[in-house]
Amino acid sequence: MRIEEITIENYMCYFGRKSVNLASGLNLILGDNGNGKTKFYEAIAFLLNDLPPSQLSGVVSKKALYETAPEDPIRVGVKVKATQFEETKVVERYFTVQRGQDGSINASDTNLTATVTHAQGRSPANGKLVLDQLFPPNLRKYLMFEGEGALNIFNNTDALTILIDNFSQGKHYRKYTDLGRLLKKKAEKAVDDASRTNKKNELKLSKAKADIELLTSLINPKEEELHALRNNLTQTEEHKAQAEAYVANADALEIVNKRIEDVETKLTTRRSQLKEKYTSYLFDDKWILANFAPFQVKFMEKVEEIEQQKREADRTHQREVGKQQEREKITLQGNRNPLPINVPSVRYVKEMINEHFCKMCNRIVEPDSEAFRFMVQRLEEYEEDIRRTREEANKNKLFTDNYLRRLITLTDTKNDQGNVFAEVKQSIESLFNFNQGRKTDISKLEERLEFEKGERNEIVGRSQIGAERLTTVLSQYTRWTNNINADKSRISVLGESIAKLKSERAERHKEKDRLDNDNVDHFLINAQNLLRDVEEIFTSTEERLYREFVEDLERKTNEILQRINVDSFTGTVVFDLTWFRGDPKIKIRLVTGDDEAFSSNQSLETTMHMAILFAIAMLAKDTKSESFPMIFDAPTSSFGEPKTKEFLNIVSESDQQRIVLFYNFLTKDENGKSVVKSDFANVKRNKAYVLQLKRPFDPQQLRTIDTLIEEI
């Protein structure tokens, strides 16, 4: 089937009727975001799937609603003209809508109409029938893909199996295989029935049949378990492969986390070792004295100098005082030598005055007598003398206070502390060296920490999942690895057990066949054997063709994949085909050259799925099955322009129809209008259009929006 033309009428941003003529092969529709690409895709989806009545008014062009007079009908629809089996088919889904005077919008039900033009002329046809012929419902999900995510259809095993079933020759053989089974079953039953009525070998036959039933009842649950285990194993391997992309990162993250922890511990230790309470050390540890020694020497020299000066001054002064005293002594010695100034002492003189008796000359001294007055005068003189002597003594000293002694003591003490000053200097130097060493260590560790954190960020960034999930991945990965090993081991045990039971059952079958041969008419036996062979031929031919198709598919898929991802690592897509009770199951795996599963990135995933789709389409053509157009909306969002170009060039090599909507190869001119880049000339295609909003428009007003479709 090939789409000739798509017409969109008053649908969303498409005001009025807009048509595109499509060619066989590759049709490209370029459009910047917001210019109507997705609405184009949705318009086709509307034709195929309809919309609930409540949503109809929402898809009407706002410009049409605004520019059409109230109560006037507006036609909204999507029409496809296509050729299929030498007939031209037109199918259209449409509805009408009216805007009321009050602004309300009333939409009619949708209509699906069709016409078919063939050699005999044109005739109306059932819309649904024609639509289903053009876009078979069971294939629609393999024909239309919105975004890259939609391509991920092959994660579901059934999806791939159904698709291959539809496009491979396998489906054409299924009806024969089914009939072959039926004929064989009936023939075996006829033999069974005939054998039962014959009493000959009855016991042996019953035993053989009972053994076969027993063995079958043992085999069936084991096969079920084996099938489930294989599915489980595939799933776990897929999980493991997905985790694998992260597990290296998770592993690396764990290692880098340990390194960070180690560096942080060392940093804490080094920082705690730093001794930088310099204010305390200044006083408590006498650091302030570190440079005191030269001052101390100066101080000592000064004190010595002053002390010498003082002594010299003292000596000179004492010499002067001595001369004076000498002079005074001569004056005092005028008549007689007086008694020493303290003889008798003031206390005894006072005692004698109080007692009116002279104890020196042992006689009474009358008051007011000459002697009494002498004694009183003598006491007064003595007291005056004491006072005067004291004053004189002080007066004779050149320095009343001897501060110098204290200074000398200080110099002696500090002199003894000379070593302490040296030790302070040493301890300061040593501490500074120690701290500098720690600081160098800290600086290196901080650099190391920064580096490790950078590594961690890179690992986490690379993994596209958070650090916490990465840690979870590692534990799950280990569990999955263990599960895979356990599953493989169990599968091996089950496989051996089933093979053994089947071998025993085959022996019982042979025994039964031998007994049947004795019991039953040869025609029934011969017919049974022949129909068994027919069934074997049908079944194994179907399986062979399926296998060959899948092998071709695998080869072609890998060819396309490697061409799309030229010069990049792609791995190999492996198709696993298994049969379970007559039904094929196909699963895909992406593996490395060593057959190790691995998880791809989005771009590789997209190209892998596209490669499968295109390979299926190519093989379908080879097998003379009908091909259908595929429609992709933004399938290459994760590709850059060079890769998109390579991809499109490969797609263009096939004459099968593909419609690809994407935003690459566009730039803006000075007026903001989309302009196709010159590099687009190198993109091979059969037709190309660009979607462009008609100017001028108001970005705030939908009623001004109208998408134009211009052929490039």
Next chain:
Amino acid sequence: MRKDDIFKEFLQHPLLQEKYKIDSAELPERVSDGLSSDHPIVRTIAMILEGKENKDDSDNIIRTKVINYLQTANTNL
């Protein structure tokens, strides 16, 4: 015709040569030729294909036709 292609695919099966000793040169190209084959296995396959192509034939009718044929060909089976 697809049924002839399918027929040829079936006739490629090694059983025909290994068990039934049919030379590949004797194998018919078309279902219509197979319907007159002297080899019951070939003819049975052709009858099944032909029967399936005929939308009026149910599986039971095809089976009856096959069994009837096999009875007539019993000595060659």
